[in-house]
Amino acid sequence: MTTETLHTRNLERARESLLVPAGIGLNELDQVMGRMLGHQIDYADLYFQYSRQESWSLEEGQVKSGSRHIEQGVGVRAIAGEKTGFAYSDEIVLPALLDAASAARAIAHGGRQQTAALAAHNGSALSLYEPADPLLSLEDAAKVALLERVEQEARRLDPRVKQVMASLGGSQETIFVMRSDGVMAADVRPLVRLNVTVIVEQNGRRETGSSGGGGRTDYGYFLAEDRALFYAREAVRQALVNLEAAPAPAGTMQVVLGPGWPGILLHEAIGHGLEGDFNRKGTSAFAGLMGEKIAADACTVVDDGTLAGRRGSLNVDDEGTPTQNTVLIERGVLRGYILDRMNARLMGMAPTGNGRRESYAHLPMPRMTNTYMLAGDTPPEEILASVKKGLYAVNFGGGQVDITSGKFVFSASEAYLIENGRIGRPVRGATIIGNGPDVLKRVAMVGNDLALDTGVGTCGKDGQSVPVGVGQPTLRIDGMTVGGTEE
Amino acid sequence: MGAIIAKDQETSSLEDLATQALDLARRQGASAAEANAGFGRGLSVTVRKGEVETVEHHRDKSLAVTVYFGDRSGSASTSDFRSQALSEAVMAACVIARHTAADPYNGLADPAHLARAIPDLDLYHPWELAMEEAIERARRCEEAAFATDARIGNSEGASVTTHDGIDVYATSHGFLGTVRASRHGFSCAVLGEDGQGGMQRDYDYASARDARDLPDVEEIGRRAALRTARRLGARQIKTCQVPVLYEAQVARSLVSHLVSAISGPSLYRRSSFLVDSVDTALFPAGTHLYEEPHRKKGMGSAPFDSEGVETRTRDLIEDGVLRRYCLDSYSARKLGLVTTGNAGGVHNLMVAPGSEDLAGLLRQMGTGLFVTELIGFGINHVTGDYSRGAAGFWVEGGELAYPVEEITIASNLRDMYKGLVAVGRDVDYRHNVCTGSWLIERMTVAGA
Numbered sequence: 001m002t003t004e005t006l007h008t009r010n011l012e013r014a015r016e017s018l019l020v021p022a023g024i025g026l027n028e029l030d031q032v033m034g035r036m037l038g039h040q041i042d043y044a045d046l047y048f049q050y051s052r053q054e055s056w057s058l059e060e061g062q063v064k065s066g067s068r069h070i071e072q073g074v075g076v077r078a079i080a081g082e083k084t085g086f087a088y089s090d091e092i093v094l095p096a097l098l099d100a101a102s103a104a105r106a107i108a109h110g111g112r113q114q115t116a117a118l119a120a121h122n123g124s125a126l127s128l129y130e131p132a133d134p135l136l137s138l139e140d141a142a143k144v145a146l147l148e149r150v151e152q153e154a155r156r157l158d159p160r161v162k163q164v165m166a167s168l169g170g171s172q173e174t175i176f177v178m179r180s181d182g183v184m185a186a187d188v189r190p191l192v193r194l195n196v197t198v199i200v201e202q203n204g205r206r207e208t209g210s211s212g213g214g215g216r217t218d219y220g221y222f223l224a225e226d227r228a229l230f231y232a233r234e235a236v237r238q239a240l241v242n243l244e245a246a247p248a249p250a251g252t253m254q255v256v257l258g259p260g261w262p263g264i265l266l267h268e269a270i271g272h273g274l275e276g277d278f279n280r281k282g283t284s285a286f287a288g289l290m291g292e293k294i295a296a297d298a299c300t301v302v303d304d305g306t307l308a309g310r311r312g313s314l315n316v317d318d319e320g321t322p323t324q325n326t327v328l329i330e331r332g333v334l335r336g337y338i339l340d341r342m343n344a345r346l347m348g349m350a351p352t353g354n355g356r357r358e359s360y361a362h363l364p365m366p367r368m369t370n371t372y373m374l375a376g377d378t379p380p381e382e383i384l385a386s387v388k389k390g391l392y393a394v395n396f397g398g399g400q401v402d403i404t405s406g407k408f409v410f411s412a413s414e415a416y417l418i419e420n421g422r423i424g425r426p427v428r429g430a431t432i433i434g435n436g437p438d439v440l441k442r443v444a445m446v447g448n449d450l451a452l453d454t455g456v457g458t459c460g461k462d463g464q465s466v467p468v469g470v471g472q473p474t475l476r477i478d479g480m481t482v483g484g485t486e487e
Numbered sequence: 488m489g490a491i492i493a494k495d496q497e498t499s500s501l502e503d504l505a506t507q508a509l510d511l512a513r514r515q516g517a518s519a520a521e522a523n524a525g526f527g528r529g530l531s532v533t534v535r536k537g538e539v540e541t542v543e544h545h546r547d548k549s550l551a552v553t554v555y556f557g558d559r560s561g562s563a564s565t566s567d568f569r570s571q572a573l574s575e576a577v578m579a580a581c582v583i584a585r586h587t588a589a590d591p592y593n594g595l596a597d598p599a600h601l602a603r604a605i606p607d608l609d610l611y612h613p614w615e616l617a618m619e620e621a622i623e624r625a626r627r628c629e630e631a632a633f634a635t636d637a638r639i640g641n642s643e644g645a646s647v648t649t650h651d652g653i654d655v656y657a658t659s660h661g662f663l664g665t666v667r668a669s670r671h672g673f674s675c676a677v678l679g680e681d682g683q684g685g686m687q688r689d690y691d692y693a694s695a696r697d698a699r700d701l702p703d704v705e706e707i708g709r710r711a712a713l714r715t716a717r718r719l720g721a722r723q724i725k726t727c728q729v730p731v732l733y734e735a736q737v738a739r740s741l742v743s744h745l746v747s748a749i750s751g752p753s754l755y756r757r758s759s760f761l762v763d764s765v766d767t768a769l770f771p772a773g774t775h776l777y778e779e780p781h782r783k784k785g786m787g788s789a790p791f792d793s794e795g796v797e798t799r800t801r802d803l804i805e806d807g808v809l810r811r812y813c814l815d816s817y818s819a820r821k822l823g824l825v826t827t828g829n830a831g832g833v834h835n836l837m838v839a840p841g842s843e844d845l846a847g848l849l850r851q852m853g854t855g856l857f858v859t860e861l862i863g864f865g866i867n868h869v870t871g872d873y874s875r876g877a878a879g880f881w882v883e884g885g886e887l888a889y890p891v892e893e894i895t896i897a898s899n900l901r902d903m904y905k906g907l908v909a910v911g912r913d914v915d916y917r918h919n920v921c922t923g924s925w926l927i928e929r930m931t932v933a934g935a
Contacts, residue, residue, distance in 0.1 A: 062588035067562035087544040250933035398864035404688035409863035409876030429872035431865035483895025483933040
């Protein structure tokens with residue numbers, strides 16, 4: 001399918017499911033916009049959303065619970081300078097839309113209603129995934145059977161596996177955006193995810209391991225290439241490693257980060273600090289560093305919303321801007337910000353397709369999509385061999401950053417000591433802390449093994465959650481603070 | 488007290504809706520069902536650098552239903568209250584119940600434990616706050632912050648929020664309970680520069696059921712500025728093992744980790760470092776934690792839990808010893824125990840304060856680390872391993888010596904609880920868990 005055809009079809013689908021049932025056509029959209037647009041309102045948009053999601057969860061060998069959730073509504077936003085007025089309704093009907101428009105525009109006083117008709121036209125969008133409906137892609141009985149197979153595989157692998165928890169979730173979200181510049185955009189977004197956590201026990205000691213994956217596709221993804229069973233194996237492997245783990249060291253040392261999910265480093269240390277809102281307001285530790293050298297020459301970092309089928313990808317963002325591949329750091333030099341429309345306009349820059357929102361009931365903000373570092377040319381074995389004494393961290397739980405001071409943390413869920421260039425014994429409980437604006441200056445080696453994560457990331461900002469991706473090659477960073485308990 | 492107020496229309500229609508959902512479930516052949524219907528509205532205003540930044544009008548509603556066909560269950564929810572959407576939600580729950588496994592521990596709460604009388608806990612004080620007035624207060628809050636310290640030159644803004652709502656819970660075995668509650672607050676976050684290119688941010692906030700119980704908005708701005716200013720010039724310290732004092736607002740997280748470790752699902756899955764620990768001493772003698780769900784105007788007050796089970800004042804830790812778990816009906820049945828009225832969580836979990844205020848605890852610690860902020864998620868609930876990013880102050884001679892950042896603090900939660908030297912009387916009542924500051928005997932600080 002060509003890009004144009006997909007977007008045209010998505011626009012039709014979105015109108016059919018969101019607007020037509022409410023009797024809302026171009027005239028009505030025009031009327032709602034007209035209520036907001038006076039000479040003090042610079043920009044306004046309407047965001048219609050309909051989403052269906054489900055989740056199934058297994059514990060103790062049985063799928064005991066499942067739930068289905070339907071949500072719909074419309075968010076109405078008006079912007080005057082740096083002011084934003086926002087209201088929403090979970091009923092898509094014209095009177096509710098007009099009320100929301102009146103509430104949103106109350107931030108600006110005076111002004112006349114605009115009478116000229118909106119020059120409504122279709123915007124453009126990418127074609128990164130099909131408008132699949134994950135919920136219908138597999139019979140309910142087969143969803144249950146899939147989780148049961150995951151559980152059986154985990155138990156089959158090792159008798160020390162005492163508990164398996166697995167969950168399967170899917171959603172389909174249809175959105176329609178109408179902007180005051182006349183652009184209309186739509187998207188139909190599938191998303192699936194499968195997670196496995198196991199508890200293993202040996203001589204009274206218990207440990208845990210987790211794995212999972214997903215993307216913008218349907219449940220068939222987990223059946224292909226035995227992915228679901230791979231997650232089960234991976235969770236068991238990680239838990240068994242942790243059974244042997246000793247307490248992590250404490251102090252500053254050389255750290256080697258594995259490929260893929262450890263890219264959460266870039267998300268926390270770099271990505272958030274380059275979001276436009278924080279930089280426009282001067283609250284980010286990166287404010288004023290554009291064009292400066294902030295990383296080693298070997299580091300090029302991008303935020304790329306255009307990867308086919310990835311969890312963080314979007315055909316079009318929540319403001320109707322097609323996503324793009326934005327260079328954030330090019331050979332060590334800070335080159336780009338992550339921008340939504342409002343911050344781009346106020347900063348005199350072009351939007352980068354990063355205007356995202358959790359739902360119609362939330363305001364859009366600049367948010368990451370898939371953030372990763374490009375590959376270098378050193379084989380990973382060579383990187384490990386170069387370390388006399390350090391930490392090798394390959395899997396992580398969550399991370400967090402203080403945007404203003406630049407300090408960030410992320411916690412290893414699988415890590416090993418490195419001794420004389422060799423991977424040594426596993427360690428547990430290692431949280432790594434660093435300083436965003438200088439951590440990449442300490443990157444000494446960049447691997448040739450770029451990998452993206454398996455599709456499990458969720459990013460939280462101001463109480464809003466959105467799916468994201470991360471990735472990186474193996475990296476050696478000289479001098480990070482590792483927060484274990486052993487001095 | 489005791490006044491009889493006619494039910495308002497919103498409450499009646501939510502109660503009708505929940506009842507309709509139960510009827511639909513029965514007609515689909517469900518042997519039992521429960522429904523939650525809720526409605527909320529609010530206003531949130533943020534002012535930054537003296538100008539309005541955002542005005543958000545909130546209005547949310549939802550209906551959630553769980554159906555039981557014998558021992559099988561399914562759930563669904565919708566934000567659309569039209570009758571067709573309601574039927575579809577109930578149908579979706581019934582379809583799911585056809586595929587889930589029969590689980591003998593499933594089902595509604597035992598009728599014997601349901602709340603019979605529903606006390607008025609004084610939680611509902613709607614605030615008719617005009618947008619202009621909210622903007623004016625937020626502006627005053629931020630102005631007070633800027634006026635407090637010349638080094639405060641930037642801001643993330645000051646906010647004023649108000650929210651109120653109604654929640655109805657109904658079951659097919661005859662329970663119908665309605666709670667109306669409100670929540671209002673001020674918050675302010677400001678930035679300062681240390682003159683050497685380093686920036687710090689900190690914040691303060693207030694939260695109350697009744698707007699009349701909020702402090703002066705200027706007070707929040709001033710405290711936010713003082714909190715930020717004292718962090719300027721922060722540096723790393725060397726790796727060491729020292730006593731750590733958790734300020735009340737971060738000490739609360741240690742109580743939350745405890746609650747999570749003694750909650751039903753963590754126990755029956757044996758995924759907690761505190762399995763089989765009832766009647767064992769987790770804390771030093773004298774430590775007392777108890778729930779007080781009926782506290783008037785309490786931020787965590789609830790007349791019944793999310794299954795309709797009666798809540799009451801109960802000890803959790805008595806003289807250092809864990810007296811019970813936090814259970815809902817399902818996990819209680821699985822563990823062969825009785826529900827503790829904790830479906831949906833704890834309700835005003837209070838840590839009995841000690842005799843010292845914050846200054847007294849700093850003196851008691853002498854030399855060590857005073858932690859005012861934590862970041863990251865470095866807690867392993869299966870082993871109790873604990874390692875989080877921290878910021879705060881190095882303390883010498885019982886006084887703040889200088890601000891500290893880019894460090895982690897690590898230990899094991901079991902050792903931290905055992906090593907609780909003192910709890911302050913500086914109790915933070917802004918949340919569901921209310922505690923003063925905690926002085927922990929010793930932790931590993933990782934730094935330079």
